[in-house]
Amino acid sequence: xxxxxxxxxxxxxxxxxxxxxxxxxxxxxxxxxxxxxxxxxxxxxxxxxxxxxxxxxxxxxxxxxxxxxxxxxxxxxxxxxxxxxxxxxxxxxxxxxxxxxxxxxxxxxxxxxxxxxxxxxxxxxxxxxxxxxxxxxxxxxxxxxxxxxxxxxxxxxxxxxxxxxxxxxxxxxxxxxxxxxxxxxxxxxxxxxxxxxxxxxxxxxxxxxxxxxxxxxxxxxxxxxxxxxxxxxxxxxxxxxxxxxxxxxxxxxxxxxxxxxxxxxxxxxxxxxxxxxxxxxxxxxxxxxxxxxxxxxxxxxxxxxxxxxxxxxxxxxxxxxxxxxxxx
Amino acid sequence: xxxxxxxxxxxxxxxxxxxxxxxxxxxxxxxxxxxxxxxxxxxxxxxxxxxxxxxxxxxxxxxxxxxxxxxxxxxxxxxxxxxxxxxxxxxxxxxxxxxxxxxxxxxxxxxxxxxxxxxxxxxxxxxxxxxxxxxxxxxxxxxxxxxxxxxxxxxxxxxxxxxxxxxx
Numbered sequence: 001x002x003x004x005x006x007x008x009x010x011x012x013x014x015x016x017x018x019x020x021x022x023x024x025x026x027x028x029x030x031x032x033x034x035x036x037x038x039x040x041x042x043x044x045x046x047x048x049x050x051x052x053x054x055x056x057x058x059x060x061x062x063x064x065x066x067x068x069x070x071x072x073x074x075x076x077x078x079x080x081x082x083x084x085x086x087x088x089x090x091x092x093x094x095x096x097x098x099x100x101x102x103x104x105x106x107x108x109x110x111x112x113x114x115x116x117x118x119x120x121x122x123x124x125x126x127x128x129x130x131x132x133x134x135x136x137x138x139x140x141x142x143x144x145x146x147x148x149x150x151x152x153x154x155x156x157x158x159x160x161x162x163x164x165x166x167x168x169x170x171x172x173x174x175x176x177x178x179x180x181x182x183x184x185x186x187x188x189x190x191x192x193x194x195x196x197x198x199x200x201x202x203x204x205x206x207x208x209x210x211x212x213x214x215x216x217x218x219x220x221x222x223x224x225x226x227x228x229x230x231x232x233x234x235x236x237x238x239x240x241x242x243x244x245x246x247x248x249x250x251x252x253x254x255x256x257x258x259x260x261x262x263x264x265x266x267x268x269x270x271x272x273x274x275x276x277x278x279x280x281x282x283x284x285x286x287x288x289x290x291x292x293x294x295x296x297x298x299x300x301x302x303x304x305x306x307x308x309x310x311x312x313x314x315x316x317x318x319x320x321x322x323x324x325x326x327x328x
Numbered sequence: 329x330x331x332x333x334x335x336x337x338x339x340x341x342x343x344x345x346x347x348x349x350x351x352x353x354x355x356x357x358x359x360x361x362x363x364x365x366x367x368x369x370x371x372x373x374x375x376x377x378x379x380x381x382x383x384x385x386x387x388x389x390x391x392x393x394x395x396x397x398x399x400x401x402x403x404x405x406x407x408x409x410x411x412x413x414x415x416x417x418x419x420x421x422x423x424x425x426x427x428x429x430x431x432x433x434x435x436x437x438x439x440x441x442x443x444x445x446x447x448x449x450x451x452x453x454x455x456x457x458x459x460x461x462x463x464x465x466x467x468x469x470x471x472x473x474x475x476x477x478x479x480x481x482x483x484x485x486x487x488x489x490x491x492x493x494x495x496x
Contacts (some may be wrong), residue, residue, distance in 0.1 A: 281418055291417065298422065298425070301425050315387060315469065
């Protein structure tokens with residue numbers, strides 16, 4: 001029997017997920033020995049035409065990372081869906097929208113203005129913006145259309161499994177690949193990570209006070225962070241309590257609060273709303289004015305609580321043309 | 329604003345209300361028993377305590393067609409479960425901040441303390457809330473969100489040649 005074919009592709013992402021595959025280190029040799037890589041444009045020379053030439057369901061599994069925010073990305077993932085038996089949303093961006101998903105706080109034209117006009121180092125007197133097609137002497141040049149709204153992978157094509165994280169932790173990747181190769185897969189739609197909150201595996205778990213209550217929220221640059229004590233107890237917005245475990249609390253080990261890249265557990269629909277619920281209930285005050293004052297140090301609620309999940313959230317995006325919060 | 333328009337054109341907001349079992353829901357019951365009339369725009373959901381109100385409920389209501397959300401709980405100090413309403417106010421304040429930063433007018437959500445004996449306050453708050461939301465107009469989040477998505481799909485050009493590697 002021939003080896004199962006595997007594909008990797010990236011859409012709107014930083015490339016970190018591709019790095020995570022390389023981070024498998026020597027384990028990648030086992031993977032390569034067990035599978036045929038049928039498509040991996042970031043590392044090997046494959047063209048779109050190679051995928052188009054495949055029969056349907058040719059690949060056993062395709063790992064797709066990145067959010068979907070352009071016509072080209074949509075075409076590619078639709079094509080890959082046709083050619084793959086399984087599609088795995090690889091990483092926060094594919095699963096929840098990720099950091100590129102924060103573009104949903106703005107309109108496309110506002111972004112274009114910022115990037116192609118307002119930035120200090122830009123000279124663009126002709127106000128030229130990327131266009132889907134441009135006529136030049138040699139003919140017509142085309143670019144994919146950038147969407148106004150960023151979407152998650154499963155808002156565009158059917159997704160079989162999710163590998164969370166920014167990027168997904170190596171042990172979860174190897175477990176997932178192992179499970180796929182062995183054909184021992186959970187129900188369709190499962191997230192291939194433990195379904196428990198991060199605090200459970202946090203190294204500072206024992207330093208968490210029985211009753212957490214906060215008079216003040218602090219931002220990491222404002223204090224000297226104690227390397228032993230529970231970060232929430234220090235007033236930092238650590239989102240471990242609402243975030244899925246599986247990363248080994250890597251950020252906490254590096255003395256930084258969890259920002260929630262692993263996304264919510266299975267019981268939660270909207271990560272940000274649940275984070276609001278968890279964080280706000282820690283406030284140590286019953287007085288409305290004082291509560292309001294304590295909340296002033298949460299400067300950018302959307303960017304804090306939906307850092308990785310805005311496109312997957314119930315609200316999906318910002319609803320007005322100008323955005324006043326968070327950024328000046 | 330709406331008075332100038334004919335009756336059928338007047339916007340009737342949909343408001344979802346989450347009332348706590350022990351105070352506000354009982355007050356709404358009292359308002360009913362006392363035959364007080366108030367705007368029929370509110371759909372009441374009974375929850376055991378305003379502290380049980382998950383912010384997800386509010387966002388889900390807004391997304392699925394509600395133009396406003398009203399939350400009713402016991403007065404501070406009167407919570408049947410000691411401090412559920414304090415948890416509610418903390419969450420509510422942060423949720424309002426989030427809604428504002430998402431471009432949604434925070435007047436669309438309102439939290440009121442209404443005791444079991446205050447049937448008249450139920451009437452007053454519901455009428456006020458209905459008028460406030462009527463003035464703000466329809467919220468229409470779900471169609472808006474999906475219209476944005478669909479629009480991007482309709483605009484799709486058939487690009488002849490596309491380079492691999494999606495990040496641009």
